[in-house]
Amino acid sequence: MLTNMSRSPRRKRPGHYHHGDLKQALIAEALKVIDEQGLAAVTTRALARRLGVSHAAPGHHFADREALLAEVATEGFRLFAAALEQAAWAESEPGERFVAIGRAYLRFAADHPSYFRVMFGRGFPKGYHPPDQFRRESNRAYAVLTGVVRDLALVLGGDATPIDELAFGAWSLVHGMAMLWIDGSATYAFAGRADFEATGERVVRRSIVGLGA
Amino acid sequence: MLTNMSRSPRRKRPGHYHHGDLKQALIAEALKVIDEQGLAAVTTRALARRLGVSHAAPGHHFADREALLAEVATEGFRLFAAALEQAAWAESEPGERFVAIGRAYLRFAADHPSYFRVMFGRGFPKGYHPPDQFRRESNRAYAVLTGVVRDLALVLGGDATPIDELAFGAWSLVHGMAMLWIDGSATYAFAGRADFEATGERVVRRSIVGLGA
DNA sequence: CCTCAATCTTGTCATCGTCAAGATTACGGG
């Protein structure tokens, strides 16, 4: 057991050094805080408090607050890409696969709004260059989407519109729906999450005709 | 000379009270800071410093930092709604009007990224209820969009899809493109702003077929 | 057993948002 703190009971608090997996714990706690109180409430000191460690402990695992959030976002993109890939693999017919990946996009946003907020809603400083891993995972997600759009466009055989342009359109459509849902700009327009997802799927389905035009 | 007869030369700095229009100056300066250093760098103290007033001066015009940003966002929505209305009025043919409003949406995002970031990119605390004026201006923008979509849908005479659903789709499409451009997720895919806007217009144009399906 | 690197704590500093109290100024009624 990593959490064996039966030794040295003489000191103030026995097992307060070597938390075990503080780094992952901080990431997990950050997500909880975002969910409960919003992104602005994510504070290294608050996280430390909630985990029962000292206020400077997070500094040993993340260079600064930004680095912590970047790691959360990267983990989010990893899950996100995996979800999109799984949705794409589960369907073989191009049209249904396109709908499936759109559904997965919206479902992820609705399932993990906290992740989504850190992934996209975070305002980058100015000349901020995201870490390699961050770029890699987000590109993976985009690659799945592009591939699905390409396969569908080939089947539909539309004009000579570049695949990238069609993919950008499809991406924007689902991304816009997700963002409007996440930040509450469109919540009042739906009865609830189920209504949002159902409407989103119909919108995605209707957008298919544009790919074959 | 030493004998300044204009007014109380004994005091430290003569005209440091009554700035004139500090409230508007703070809003304008906030936009500059967002543009230069990002949203997180918007600090009441920094704004005060840049304007040459005391660190507590902003507190007399805005209840707190959030209120300041809310006012910036409200002003942004006012300009935004006006831009959309103007674009809609300038075109009478339903299809071109639809394209025009989409173009205006993207152009506003590209022209005023700072406004856009505050309007949408700001993470609301948790149970945050936006001020009335904020809701009013944002609803005005949405109303323009809905009206244009309705007119076009009537002309195209598609199925019985609710107008709100078509409007939501159109809104999501342009909103997604704008957000992806603003936060840099899609900048690498375009040669520049002109390329982005041209591509965006083509995407919007292609989406029209979905409204008549 | 003993050293050493990883991990965490304590202490400190500059900055931030916010509040309270006082100073300055504008403005309108006498």
Place this chain on the structure above:
DNA sequence: CCCGTAATCTTGACGATGACAAGATTGAGG
């Protein structure tokens, strides 16, 4: 013209935050 009041701004203070430095504790390997 004068004066009082309200609006505006300054100064000062407090708690909280991010970040750093130095020291304490712990685990792992030689």
